[in-house]
Amino acid sequence: MNIKATRLIAVGTVAMILSGCSDNETTEDANLGEQLEYTITGIEPGAGITGQAREMLNTYDNLEGWELQESSTGGMMTELDQAIQNEEPIVVTGWTPHWMFERYDLKMLEDPELAFGEGDDIHTIAREGLEEDMPEAYAILDAFEWSVEEMQVVIDEGQDIEMEEAAADWVEENQDQVDGWLEGVDPVDGQPIDIISVPWDSERASSNVIRLALEQHGFDVTVTNVDPSILFQAVGNGEADASVAPWLPNTHGAFMDEYGESIVDLGPNAEGTMNALVVPTYMEIDSIEDLPASE
Numbered sequence: 001m002n003i004k005a006t007r008l009i010a011v012g013t014v015a016m017i018l019s020g021c022s023d024n025e026t027t028e029d030a031n032l033g034e035q036l037e038y039t040i041t042g043i044e045p046g047a048g049i050t051g052q053a054r055e056m057l058n059t060y061d062n063l064e065g066w067e068l069q070e071s072s073t074g075g076m077m078t079e080l081d082q083a084i085q086n087e088e089p090i091v092v093t094g095w096t097p098h099w100m101f102e103r104y105d106l107k108m109l110e111d112p113e114l115a116f117g118e119g120d121d122i123h124t125i126a127r128e129g130l131e132e133d134m135p136e137a138y139a140i141l142d143a144f145e146w147s148v149e150e151m152q153v154v155i156d157e158g159q160d161i162e163m164e165e166a167a168a169d170w171v172e173e174n175q176d177q178v179d180g181w182l183e184g185v186d187p188v189d190g191q192p193i194d195i196i197s198v199p200w201d202s203e204r205a206s207s208n209v210i211r212l213a214l215e216q217h218g219f220d221v222t223v224t225n226v227d228p229s230i231l232f233q234a235v236g237n238g239e240a241d242a243s244v245a246p247w248l249p250n251t252h253g254a255f256m257d258e259y260g261e262s263i264v265d266l267g268p269n270a271e272g273t274m275n276a277l278v279v280p281t282y283m284e285i286d287s288i289e290d291l292p293a294s295e
């Protein structure tokens with residue numbers, strides 16, 4: 001055996017002793033866990049997906065000792081961007097529709113325990129009594145329907161220009177569809193309506209589109225963005241008239257359970273959203289269960 005080979009073996013042995021691992025795969029796993037600092041990069045504490053991710057940590061045995069770093073959607077996107085530029089591993093709480101999948105090569109991790117459910121629809125909800133008090137508004141809200149692909153168009157354009165403008169462009173290009181929501185409903189003359197929403201791009205898109213449709217029919221629309229729990233509380237106690245923002249049955253299911261008794265669910269306005277743990281495609285893991293356990 002020559003000296004070089006002996007040195008190589010010695011270095012390998014030291015590395016194995018230092019990491020306390022004897023087989024290669026375990027070493028890689030431990031490295032991945034350490035590189036990630038056993039941390040999932042999350043978003044706002046009040047988001048539905050944050051509640052799901054907290055529960056997920058209790059559901060999966062391999063995630064014992066892992067942490068969810070709660071911050072903001074903007075903060076998470078910055079960390080994701082930096083990790084991708086450095087080709088470092090990162091695990092974030094992500095969802096569709098969102099522009100992250102347009103801009104980066106990402107994959108959703110399999111979720112065999114269904115911590116995030118099997119996808120949601122976005123529902124329209126109204127306060128009790130809206131149908132009697134404001135039948136025209138109720139009829140338009142009930143008719144409002146588009147697709148997550150159409151929503152994605154507004155979200156993407158809203159990255160370059162104001163979301164209000166992006167929504168106005170969409171309405172202009174799709175006036176026939178908007179006319180369908182208004183069809184057979186008498187116009188009103190300045191009737192005020194309070195629409196409540198959440199601050200994510202997907203709902204900034206839909207709330208602006210429904211605002212424009214209602215305005216075309218003579219409504220004086222106010223849109224307020226709040227945390228999901230406040231949204232459900234406000235519609236539940238009648239402070240807000242309606243919302244097109246709830247993701248059900250999973251993302252906001254807990255809030256609906258709490259306040260739903262005095263909320264009217266008008267059904268989906270867009271079908272097929274999905275929450276998940278999301279990683280860059282250069283990471284070799286495919287499932288939440290592939291995240292290495294922390295010792």
Ligand code: PBE
Nearest residue numbers: 047048049050095200228
């Ligand atoms: N989201 C986007 C929100 C709803 C829309 C998935 C980040 C949430 O409450 O989790």
